[in-house]
Amino acid sequence: MKKINVALIFGGKSGEHEVSLASASSIYQFIDKQKYNVFTIGITKEGNWLYYEGDVENIKNGDWEKLSNRNVNINLIPTANKNIGIEFEDNRFEKIDVLFPVLHGPFGEDGSIQGLFEISNIPYVGCGVLSSSVGMDKLICKKVFEQEGLPQVKYTYTTKWDFNKNKDKVLDEIEQKISYPIFIKPANLGSSVGISKAKNREELENGINEALKYDKRVILEEGINAREVEVSVLGNEEVCASVAGEIIPSKEFYDYEAKYLNESSKLIIPAKIDDEMMNKIKNMAIKAFKSIDASGLSRVDFFIEKDTNKIYVNEINTMPGFTNISMYPKLWEATGISYTHLIDKLINLAIKRHNDKCSK
Template identity: 70%
Template sequence: MRLYFFVKINYNNHLDNKMHIIFDINKYLQKGEHIMSKINVALIFGGKSGEHEVSLLSAASICKHINRDKYNVFTIGITKEGRWMFYDGNEENIKNGSWVDLANQNVEINLIPSGNKEVGLKFEDGRVEKIDVLFPVLHGPYGEDGTIQGLFEISQIPYVGCGVLASSVGMDKLICKKVFSQIGLPQVDYTYTNRWEFNTNKDQELNNIEEKLNYPIFVKPANLGSSVGISKATNREELLVGIEEALKYDSRIVLEKGINAREIEVAVIGNEEVKASIAGEIKPAKDFYDYEDKYINGASTYDIPANIKTEDMEDIRRMAIEAFKGIDGKGLSRVDFFIDKDSGEIFINEINTLPGFTNISMYPKMWEATGLEYPKLIDRLIGLALDSKK
């Protein structure tokens, strides 16, 4: 493509003599002159986790809002079977899943420096598009648990979001709870079990759990997000069913004491300098904010900002930053809290290192309410990714 620009010349030092001369930039490029070019962003979505559909919604939303004047967007989808494919089309086909049938399987995706292969996307005509920054929107295992971040580190391409350590710690609810305990963040009482111990002696494990926690008890897979596999048990029979359901998703289970709680969330952004948004409150349509409410029916409501005391707002924002720094976070995270309706105590619940970016997701909504609109938020996250590799 031939590019042109206009230059205003101060002729004989008289500003009144304005001349506009069209220059063919291509001549200057041949001489090594530098001009501003678009940033090549590879948006990676889909994946093998139980949150595949959530990822499609997030990717479609980012595609819709990203500044195309500033970025060339290359969309790379990962099927549920783990196949990587290049898709060049509109966001609606990402959202509804038809991108798989429309993908161009002749485009070679190479993120690993090896031999004479160039890192980037190789098209049928031999053209290779270098990727300047990777933008993963892969929720759940194989996406926000540090595994794909390790691949990105090997590729030496800057990427949006937390690194390997923060991603893996943030994804593992049990390990994350231990880190939060170490840095002094308040949490509800909890315990844990695993598939082997539970299946070896179910009655004994149930007895151990009931000795440590009073009902109601929340049952959660240790490594999963978006409330997948989570249940609330009010008796031993429900506890057994909940654990067996959670074990379908992970081999380790976290069990938490249920409290009469308000659910508060806050968004954080930054690398070394970290900022927290104003907090929002989720008002679940059911007993708790589950997968169906988050991504399907949208029956729950929310308040942004949360209607809480000023000092509670500041404490929550402070603790969110502490939690993010505590796991060595980079880029972005959403941090979730409980406020006990009876005692007023604040407890940290968990941190999500790759929160949802759908049109009803809290992360972009909280930043928008804080003054950072969606396209600018995307800009900021890409900028942080590029800054982290300088």
């Protein structure tokens, strides 16, 4: 059987560049090489696309950029003179059958690059343009979840323009709407980049200033005494959810360092909850997935309030991490789908969605 040509795309211009490198190196290591030819394409922090062929460790450690072959042409735009694919120096041409973008954050998970893939008319892993952009924008996503009746913690938001115009007024309004502790998040970013926790007004102001480095809008959420639980979701029209897993952060909350740099954070899989709560959370994860018209994969994060056992949807991640300590593949492994089989399923879902769209 002829192998399928997969272009694994990693890096990107967002603050989650290094996370993407780790995810891509892991996928490359575990993808079924008997079934797929893998072509690795990196995007630098400046936005340059480069073809890399070599030791996968160089992707993870960042050396791929200086070792890339700059004489290879990557063509994803259909033109009269060029086919879509990879053109090598010896005139060899490799058609791309499916794209596997392992890009986290802005320019990779927000619908931007998905729009390019739609223009290229090539199957690609993950959510489409709309669901990617809604899932990436935490503020818009919260409004969708609210419309769907999914419970969330109390929240409000502010903008860079409003905060710079009248800082004290904005801080007063936040304190009137929600209580400390307050979590501060950029509206458009993932992997807990730019997130902080404020216990007083001074920390709130500093946290907003930090979050505004990453986005012009900031979400403020009321902190609750809660367990953090996550569920992996897989599918297109037919959707299934993994068992839930619980996170015990190594720090006060599950920030960027606790997720990717400090391996002392504990992942309890499956979460220690009863069957009724497990099923309720799984059903809520599927509802959240469908509410933004997601496809392929997503990870849905929840809070379980310790005093009341009330469940709140926190957020959805349409391109969750694939590192060796990432929850998304670990949850599926605990549910019965191995890492390699999971990659295979995602590629098949991408091809099926594309074929379904083309047959309409």
